[in-house]
Amino acid sequence: MDLFANLAHGFAVALSPINLLMCLIGALVGTLVGVLPGIGTIATVAMLLPITFGLPPVGALIMLAGIYYGAQYGGSTTSILVNIPGEAGSVVTALDGHQMAKQGRAGPALAIAAIGSFFAGCVATVLIAILGGPLTKLALAFGPAEYFSLMVLGLIFAVVLAKGSLLKAIAMIVFGLLLSMVGSDIETGASRMAFNIPELADGLGFATVAMGVFGFAEIIRNLDHGAELNRDLVQQKITGLMPTRKDLIDSAPAIGRGTVLGSILGILPGGGAVISSFAAYTLEKKLAKNPSRFGRGAIEGVAAPEAANNAAAQTSFIPLLTLGIPPNAVMALMVGAMTIHGIVPGPQVMQKQPDLVWGMIASMWLGNLMLIIINLPLVGIWVRLLRVPYRLMFPSIVIFCAIGIYSVNNAPVDVIMAGVFGLVGYWLIKHDFEPAPLLLGMVLGPLMEENLRRALLISRGDWSVFVSRPLSAVLLAIAAALLVLAVLPALRAKRDEVFVESES
Amino acid sequence: MAETMGQTASSTRNTKAALGILVLALAPQLFELVWSLGTIIGLGTGRGPAQVLLAHGAALLSAAPNAVFGSVAADAKKGFSSDVLLALIYSYPLFAVAIVTLFVKIRAPQDYIGGIVLLALALLALWASSDLQGMRGFSFGAGTAPRMFGVLMLALGAGIAGMGLFADGPELGHYSWRGPLFVCAAIIFFALAIRPLGLVVSAFASFMIAAFGSHETRWVEAIIVGAALTLGCALLFPYVLGLPMPMFPRFLIQ
Numbered sequence: 145m146d147l148f149a150n151l152a153h154g155f156a157v158a159l160s161p162i163n164l165l166m167c168l169i170g171a172l173v174g175t176l177v178g179v180l181p182g183i184g185t186i187a188t189v190a191m192l193l194p195i196t197f198g199l200p201p202v203g204a205l206i207m208l209a210g211i212y213y214g215a216q217y218g219g220s221t222t223s224i225l226v227n228i229p230g231e232a233g234s235v236v237t238a239l240d241g242h243q244m245a246k247q248g249r250a251g252p253a254l255a256i257a258a259i260g261s262f263f264a265g266c267v268a269t270v271l272i273a274i275l276g277g278p279l280t281k282l283a284l285a286f287g288p289a290e291y292f293s294l295m296v297l298g299l300i301f302a303v304v305l306a307k308g309s310l311l312k313a314i315a316m317i318v319f320g321l322l323l324s325m326v327g328s329d330i331e332t333g334a335s336r337m338a339f340n341i342p343e344l345a346d347g348l349g350f351a352t353v354a355m356g357v358f359g360f361a362e363i364i365r366n367l368d369h370g371a372e373l374n375r376d377l378v379q380q381k382i383t384g385l386m387p388t389r390k391d392l393i394d395s396a397p398a399i400g401r402g403t404v405l406g407s408i409l410g411i412l413p414g415g416g417a418v419i420s421s422f423a424a425y426t427l428e429k430k431l432a433k434n435p436s437r438f439g440r441g442a443i444e445g446v447a448a449p450e451a452a453n454n455a456a457a458q459t460s461f462i463p464l465l466t467l468g469i470p471p472n473a474v475m476a477l478m479v480g481a482m483t484i485h486g487i488v489p490g491p492q493v494m495q496k497q498p499d500l501v502w503g504m505i506a507s508m509w510l511g512n513l514m515l516i517i518i519n520l521p522l523v524g525i526w527v528r529l530l531r532v533p534y535r536l537m538f539p540s541i542v543i544f545c546a547i548g549i550y551s552v553n554n555a556p557v558d559v560i561m562a563g564v565f566g567l568v569g570y571w572l573i574k575h576d577f578e579p580a581p582l583l584l585g586m587v588l589g590p591l592m593e594e595n596l597r598r599a600l601l602i603s604r605g606d607w608s609v610f611v612s613r614p615l616s617a618v619l620l621a622i623a624a625a626l627l628v629l630a631v632l633p634a635l636r637a638k639r640d641e642v643f644v645e646s647e648s
Numbered sequence: 649m650a651e652t653m654g655q656t657a658s659s660t661r662n663t664k665a666a667l668g669i670l671v672l673a674l675a676p677q678l679f680e681l682v683w684s685l686g687t688i689i690g691l692g693t694g695r696g697p698a699q700v701l702l703a704h705g706a707a708l709l710s711a712a713p714n715a716v717f718g719s720v721a722a723d724a725k726k727g728f729s730s731d732v733l734l735a736l737i738y739s740y741p742l743f744a745v746a747i748v749t750l751f752v753k754i755r756a757p758q759d760y761i762g763g764i765v766l767l768a769l770a771l772l773a774l775w776a777s778s779d780l781q782g783m784r785g786f787s788f789g790a791g792t793a794p795r796m797f798g799v800l801m802l803a804l805g806a807g808i809a810g811m812g813l814f815a816d817g818p819e820l821g822h823y824s825w826r827g828p829l830f831v832c833a834a835i836i837f838f839a840l841a842i843r844p845l846g847l848v849v850s851a852f853a854s855f856m857i858a859a860f861g862s863h864e865t866r867w868v869e870a871i872i873v874g875a876a877l878t879l880g881c882a883l884l885f886p887y888v889l890g891l892p893m894p895m896f897p898r899f900l901i902q
Contacts, residue, residue, distance in 0.1 A: 198890045309759075311811065315766055315804040321797045322773050329780075334790035337776035360831060367827030367861050535865050536873045539858035542831055543851050546838040547881055551891045556839040563835035570828060574821035575762035593793045601787050 151273055154502030158510055163203050167507045170207035171514045174214020179222050179526045183541060184232070185215045186580070187362060189477045190354040191541075193484065194548045201485035202500050206507040208481055212474050213265065213457045213508065216417055217515045220257040220450050221526055225250060228530075233417035233453040236425040240438060240445030252387035253446050254523060256395050258516050259387075260451035264403040265512035268458035271407055272465070272505050276494060279466035283491035286467075288598035289609050293619040295592050298469055300623040301412055302584055304630040305419050313581050316572075320585020321592065323348055330594065343557045350480045352549055352558050353586060354473075356565025357572070357579045359545045363538050364570045387443075395447035398428055402448035406455030411462050412471065417453040424452035458508055465501055466491060469588070473580040476587040658753065665761065666749040672768050673742030676734060677704040707731035708739060730779070737775040742768055756817025763809030770801035830861035846894040847885070852878040 157163060177188045189208055196204035219234035224241035237257065244253040286294070303313040326337045327347025338344040387395075402424040409420040428448045429438045438445050461478075463471045468490030470476040482489050487497060494501050519526075549562050572579055603609035611617045671678075681704075684697040695703070711732045728736070745764060754760045773794060780791025811817075834857040841850035855874035859865045885891050 194891075195889055309808075309811075311804060311807050312762075315801060315808060318797055318801040318804060319766065319769065322769075322794065322801060325777075325794045325797070329790040331788075332781070332790045334780055336780060336790055336794055337773060339776065360835070364827045364831055367831070368822075368824050533864075535859070535862050536869065538831075538862070539834070539855045539870070539874065540877050542834055542858040543838070543855050543877060543881065546835055546854060547847070547851065547885060547893075550839075550842055551885060551893065554892070556842055559835060559839035559842075563832050563839075566835070567828060567832065571765075574823065575758055575765075576818070577762065593788075596793070597788045 146277070147273055150277075150498070150502050151506060153498060154273075154504075154506030155510075157202060157499050157503030158206070158506035162200070163206055163503060163507060164510070166199070166203040166207040167210050167511050168514055170210020171214040171511050171518055173207075174211040174216075175218035175221075175515065175518055175526065176529070177211065178215035178218020178220075178234075179529055180532070180537070183537070184358060184362060185212055186354065186473050186477065186583075187359040187541075187545075188215075189474055189481075190351055190358060191545055191548050193351045193354075193477065193481055194552045196481060197484065197551070201482075201487060202503050204481060204485060205478065205500065205504055206511075208478060209461070209504055209508060210511045213454060213511060214515055214518075216450075216454045216457050217258065217261055217519050218526065219453075220261070220446075221254065221519060221523060222530065224253045224257065224446070225523075225527055226530060233421050233457070234450070235418075236421050236449045237446055239425070240440070240442050243439065243441035244443065244446065247441050249441070252391050252443070255387050255520065256391060256443055256447050257450040258519050260395065260399040260402065260447045261454040262512050262516050263399055264406060264451040264455035265458060265515075266509060267403050268407055268410070268455045269505060269509045269512070271459055272462055272508075273502075275411075275462055276466055276501065276505070279462065280491045280494045283467045286491075286615070287613070288595040288602065289613050289616045290619065292592060292595040292599055293610055293616040293623075294467065295469060295588050295595070297619045297623040297626075298463070298471065299581075299584065299588065300626050302472070302581055304626050305409075305412070308576060308578060310627075310630055312577050316577055316579070316581040317585035320582040320587075321589040323353065323582070324586045324589025325593070330590065331597070343555070343561075348561065348586075349549075349552060349558055350477075350483075350586065351552055352562045353565050354477060354480070354583055355545050355549055356562040357569035357582065358473075359541065360562060360566025361569025361573060361579070363541060364566060365573050366534065367538065391443050395443050398444035398448040399451045401427060401431075402451030403455045405448075406452030407459045409452070410456030410459030410471075417457045417460075420456035421449035421453040424448040454512075461504070461508075464489060465493065465504075468493070469591075470584065473583045476583050479587050661757070662750055662752070662754065665754065665757070666746045668761075669742060669746040669749055669764060672765070673739045673746060675768075676738065676772065677708075680704070703729075703731050704735075708735045711735035711740065733778055734775050737778060738768070738771045741771055752813055754812060756812040756815060757820045758812070758818045759815075760809050760812030761820065763805045763807070763812060765805075767802060767805030767809065770798050770805055773798040773801070826863070827861045831858055834858035834861075843894065844898055846896045846898070848878055848882055848895055849897055851881055 158167065173188065173192070174185075177183055177185060189211055192208065192211065196207065199207070216233050219229055219232075220237050220241065223229045223234040223238035224245050227238050227242040229235040229238050241253045241257065244250065299317050303310055303317065322337075324347075326344055328334070328345060329336055335345055405424050405427060406417075406420040409423060410417075425438075425445060425448060428442075428444045429435050432438065432442070432444065460471050460475055463469050464475045464478060468479075468488070470479050470489075479489050482493075487493060487500070545562070546559050549558050550556065552558060569579055572582075599609055600607070609616075610620060677700075680695075681697060681700050684695055684700045687696050707729065745767070749764075777791045777794035777798065780794065781789035782791050782795070783789055834854040837857055838850050838854040841853065845853075852874050855877060856870065859867075859870045859874070882895060886893050886895065
């Protein structure tokens, strides 16, 4: 069968020593990032983009992917032990996980989180392999009008599932679209919005903006609160990693549900790990016979979100690999990584670069296996890392980012631009604007403009092409329906409730 | 009594906001003025400060009558200089917003100011793309998409600002100066120093500058970590990753 042949090929690629090493480095760095609060996945992937320059493309992408799903594992460790989610995706894990740790059941909580994540990771890997082929075929049938509509749908999804005001999220996407247009026009070569500054003629570097808005801005924001984050560790030794039989029976269905929910939400644009862990937790609470146990150390409250966020982290690769459309900000950075290596993301990647796609898919399974080993027996080492104070971490991150940006083009101006975007990002945070949609808009900008141009050229300037082609019309209709649903008061309240729960 | 006090408080706030928007409305002109000061000491190229002041002053004053007569004499728009267009497209609408700000009740300052700044960015983008070609028959010109998204963002910015007038919301956040200042100083120093001074010196110095950003920094500790990090980066980037980079100050090598 095709699928197994492909997977076998993928494992052959992923098991080569260099790729194994890259996978291990990615998983380690991911865990580190997940454990340390104050440095997010997006910032890390942005920071390491330039470093992957010298690597072969397959190894580079395997490493970056490892960081993303590795962070989901690491985040759960600190959530459970210290009640500090190192990663946004594991915020809900802290609710019940830390309660379990306080009751002296940190070991089972960690074990269930790891088992749940591993199970979800396995399922998601298979899902990517199965869905990859058919979706690619579908994508090849897409014309420019369909592509444009699909991107609109993706952006709308991202807005609806994002936290906070709809209007603000849309504004951020449009801001990103505008930023993407700075520089030379692809078709006419005219210099756009560059203000006669030669450094802007090439456009704003994607890594530069990402590092500014996520790296520098986050540091500046964290310094506001004082560098010392409150960290009362659970000091007692973690004894007995093995969960009891009852724990396993209780959490098995929760892991299953979390995996399904996470896989679905991961494929949808805008979803990703964060929203799926919230959704999984809410679902468990709704289904439970005795909801009052939640928040007091219910093991389902650890199992479901952990399975969900890991599943989502992996299935969000599906739209990227098959359609070439990034569903969230981390995937947007992966597009950046692909373009650095001269790969244009899209349906043709599956056929032209089978090594890359299947190698990456196989590496995800291997990475999950490594992560179990990295996380469970070595948990003590990671906890000790939490004692590294932020006052030493933040200057290190600043320097590392600065060197990283400089090395992309050997251009000092890029470093200053990232600094400027750091201030922009700080301002955005202060005014409650989410920076993630901005990044998404910036990546999709050139693609959207190109497809819009082409669609209108083919239809001889007739705008109705977007609704007269059935596939495109359906996509736009879904987008419109979503937007309407999102502003309906009933659903709005629900959407806010999901987020409020995690904060209280 | 309490009512009047509340009113004065909100009116001083409105005045402050309006003044802020006024500065924003003139920001591009002021920016060019500051930039042009550099030409005095021979840095950079472009118009001198006197020229900038004159050109923009004239543009700001003459834009209004020009616009009125321009609309009478059709097709006169093409003759406008970029300075006049800046005044027309960017500054004037924001002047209007500043005046409006004086008379409205701002219920969510965070949203209101946020929306207005986005609005200003959209106007700036519209001005910056005003010299680009529009639609040519069926095909997009270079300026079509920027203008389309610019108009969209204009509407969204206005919408967000409008929400700040009709729904209660949070106050402006508190900005601290220490973190942003020293982190930015470290970044700028690094950018300026990496070419002439090399990686070792600039990384270590930037680390120390950034460390000023927090009042909790302990200096001995910071020096040790900074030195270790510099050493690590000096090995990682040029040797392990093979990225070419100057290592030591130029004058030492020669």
